[in-house]
Amino acid sequence: MSAIRYRKIVVERFGDPEALQTVEATLPALQTGHARVKVLAIGVGFTDLMARTGDYLLQRKVPFSPGYELVGEVVDFDTAGQNPAWLKDGVRVAVALTKMAAYTEFISLPLWQLVPLPEGLDPHLAAAVPLDYLTALSVLDTHGRVGQGDAVLIQGAGGGVGQALTRLGELRGLRMYGTASADGSEERLARQGVTFINYRQQDFEVELREREPDGVQAVFDHIGGTNLTKGYRLLAPGGVLVSYAFSGRPGHMVADTVRGALRVQLMNLRPGRRAALSMVPNEIKTDHAWYRSALERVLGMAHRGEIAPRIGAVLPLMKAADAHAALERREITGKVILAAT
Template identity: 65%
Template sequence: MPGTRDLHGHAWVVETFGGPDTMRWTATVTPAPAPGHARVRVLAAGVGFTDLMARQGDYLLQRKAPFTPGYELVAEVVDYAPSAGDDPRDTAALAPGTLVAAALPKMAAYAEYLNLPAWQLVPLPEGLDPVVAAAVPLDHLTAVSLLETHARVRRGDTLLIQGASGGVGRAVARLGQLAGLRMYGTASAPGAAEQLARYGVTPVDYRTQDFEKVVSAAEPGGVQAVFDHIGGANLGKGYRLLAPGGTLVSYAFTGRPGRMMRDTAVGAARVKLMNLRPGRRTALCMVPNELKADHSWYRDALTRLLALTRDGSLRPAIAATRPLREAADVHQALERREFTGKVVLTTAGH
């Protein structure tokens, strides 16, 4: 049964859109959970560039301030309030002290305590480091959605990953390697070619090579899937690389500072219009919306990803860990490109 006392803690709140100085370390009160919810103590929260975009007011899925950033976390269950008709096994799975991971449909992870619905909470496999687990949900669920939900790739299929050295790109590359796919990936970061080769990805340096020419020369029959996070002219070039029946999936768009939301909306509309052409498909991947729409898919996918991480098949690239209280400094450092890889925020003792 849940406790009745309020839990006092802190959370980061973006009061108005702008730079890291708009974030405030704010006292919070977390009451006892409602039926079907658990009250959790956050141990670690992943930081994504979507957090920075939302803080700046440039993220289409987070349009209002004030809000608390963060889509992914690992936490310890404080208490759980069963709802009518709960299976006793489900109640036991959220016993106090249980470690759980979650991806959130709406940002809220930069907090010490939260109330979350039970369906969002996936128990951690025994022995999995909470810091490592906190780097898994968003990038890897996006990769699963790209590969399985939208492109529906099969062993032996060929695909192109735009930005293959980024968080989502690396997740796609590793999962694609495990699935027996043939892959090309655009990247330019130092050491990216060697890293991608370890995943079985043929690298294309987009600064010195035209990816369309390189891939079309190697794959004259086309590729089964293209995953794009840039938009613009890349959409047309990627679409032309598709084999008949192939799929181009956009999961982000690059926009102009201060006009990101408009450019994202324009890019999304273009992808939808391209899908009206016969012979090939296009799709938009927006994982926060997808996990809210299909709880079973979310829980099954995250359970599988955590198990792969526990056995060493997935190794999230963690650039740094920092205390949760330093989140504003982390945002500033990320804007200066001081980190390559995921930054994980931790609370006391982790």
């Protein structure tokens, strides 16, 4: 098939949500080892907002399309004769990208990146799964290596990644403490057996010391700064601090990520406890087999109803600026999905 005309949302210049503009583009003819995909739904993550302002470690240069995750339908493909049985025109796939580019109506992707959607799984629900749940699997299994009965502290337990951590943690039988502040957090977390700590009103270190005097097996942190030191101090012998972002000081995230990553490396030199960094786009790039099996697994869980990401809003792709603005005003809790068609 020939070139396809389509629209995408790009960050023209770093800045506020108005920096997101619609542009027309042409998808080139099919390349060997690739598929061309018509996008149905895109998951919006906090990382997209950081990248829009130019404050993200794996920053793309402007102009670029934000977004790490999408669900779409295969338009055509060229496997050079290595045809997996599931790959057909029209088949629905989910994808997590290694470089942001998801706010688009069409995209060309290498075949290894496409994971088939279980038959009948709602594309909006599926688009809420890839990045948050792959991050949760990386944090819990690859780096945290936690198991049944372990006590863990989950920072930001009500956010996208936080919800994935609490749900998978519940299924693994973890004893969970979670920080949050949004309205309704306490009730929502209680339903998953998570003990709520309001990070705006309580000091999580004081609370945890009282409740877990022998320390916790793991702390999962996306804030950085003093949280890292406090989290590390809470670890029981053999425990692990897994850091997966450094988002505590908007506007300083690149510098804080570089500094924070170094601190994690230094902590890891001390005996008795571990510290680890999770960076999923890089983990996908370096381990395609992990990516494919982990994404297949969580999509299967979504299909069976074992995980059910909370969708806060579904907006048309062309309203991406409104979605970012609403998220920044904290008007939406739950995952935001952009519908491309």
